[in-house]
Amino acid sequence: MIPLLDLKAQYASIKGEIDAAVLGVLASAQYVLGDEVARFEQEFADYCGVRHAVAVNTGTSALHLALLAAGVGPGDEVITVPFTFVATVSAICYTGARPVFVDVEPSTLTMDARQLEAKITPATKAIVPVHLYGQMADMDEIKAIADSYGIPVIEDACQAHGAEYKGARAGSIGLSGCFSFYPGKNLGACGEGGMAVTNSDDQARTMRMLRDWGQEQRYHHILKGFNYRMDGIQGAILRVKLRHLEDWTEARRAIGHRYSTLLGGSTVVKTPMELVGRRHVYHVYAVRSRDRDGLRRVLNAEGIQSGLHYPIPVHLQKAHADLGHQAGDFPVSEEAAQDVMSLPIYPEMTMRQVEIVVETLEHAYVD
Known part of the structure; x- marks a missing residue:
């Protein structure tokens, strides 16, 4: 697991x-x-x-x-x-x-x-x-x-x-x-x-x-x-x-960079972008895939957890229907909600575990 x-x-x-x-x-x-x-x-x-x-x-x-x-x-x-x-x-x-x-x-x-x-x-x-x-x-x-x-x-x-x-x-x-x-x-x-x-x-x-x-x-x-x-x-x-946050942050960044290196040429997922001049602390390592739900099933079958951050943008949530928005109002957010998924990342994660996640993704069947 x-x-x-x-x-x-x-x-x-x-x-x-x-x-x-x-x-x-x-x-x-x-x-x-x-x-x-x-x-x-x-x-x-x-x-x-x-x-x-x-x-x-x-x-x-x-x-x-x-x-x-x-x-x-x-x-x-x-x-x-x-x-x-x-x-x-x-x-x-x-x-x-x-x-x-x-x-x-x-x-x-x-x-x-x-x-x-x-x-x-x-x-x-x-x-x-x-x-x-x-x-x-x-x-x-x-x-x-x-x-x-x-x-x-x-x-x-x-x-x-x-x-x-x-x-x-x-x-x-x-x-x-x-x-x-x-x-x-x-x-x-x-x-x-x-x-x-x-x-x-x-x-x-x-x-x-x-x-x-x-x-x-x-x-x-x-x-x-x-x-x-x-x-x-x-x-x-x-x-x-x-007192431990900076060490944990550098561990997260190392894991995030390792993911990005291993998935750099992937046809299965698109990796996150860390822009020049910004220090990304990888609270979440979010990738994008047109077959997100299929990939999540594959990962789950192999004992690898994943997350969704976030599957429904706020303007389409029933709680905020009073704002009067509808599908199509914010297309980038709506597309992201359909294809973003979060891979495991935490400071104690080993690089071998990162490799296992990537290997599982790369061997998944995607139409």
Whole structure:
């Protein structure tokens, strides 16, 4: 069996550190926020190259608070992409704003900046590019357009811990960057967790209040806030894992590059593209095939797991039918949803396992 990811292997490799960190929080009884979370915030801010990091309970909460702190509310519009996990769009809806979609570019499946300006209206209050699968969107073009209209950019970096664009870390280019620490992420908690990072003092102050019932000091509620606080145990665990993140990232990159080398001449699948000037951290190794479902059956029969990220774009989800879109509105996203599949990738994966996956793919029968 070759799993899509192996969280047990990761835990086994750092078990002593994790166990000690958890026991330390239990002994301190700082179960919500507390010293471990505060230290993790500072360490993660340093890692991203920003001034502030605000720890929350999920990546969705990070997006929600970043948008609210940027002034987004009912009647506003927020531009994003339809080829993403639904949480990106849900966070926009939580503010009362309306999601407006821009299709993705074929090479990276991130926001097509060439289509962005045409979607901007007087109601546009934020732009949310999604750094998909571990590679950042075209931030130069997106930021230039946004700045020309005075519109803030909120980076959805939930799949891009440690990714870079021309030397700048994910989350450090826009007004805020938002991360998820869901267990399967490159930096994953043992449960839920999220973070919003920013260089803006005002943005950070507002997000800190909003995550904790809108209070800046106990029982003094300045804003109508939420209970989005991070648990102390998750903060301690993530501090341990952050120390290993760069090693894990380089392992992922080596595996991704090995896949791409072995599949370089493949007639079975099309490999992902890592663009010049971008550090791809391979949260997902997504290939494309016209016979995706057939290939997945072949892999499964040989004990090799695969994944779908994502089989239905958000504009065609029943939950968002109220937006009024239909098939054909965003053709690149719709085509990707039909032919993208994710191959196993995790830092503990061996190169022999990579070779077995590739051999299985290459020997599959495809019409």
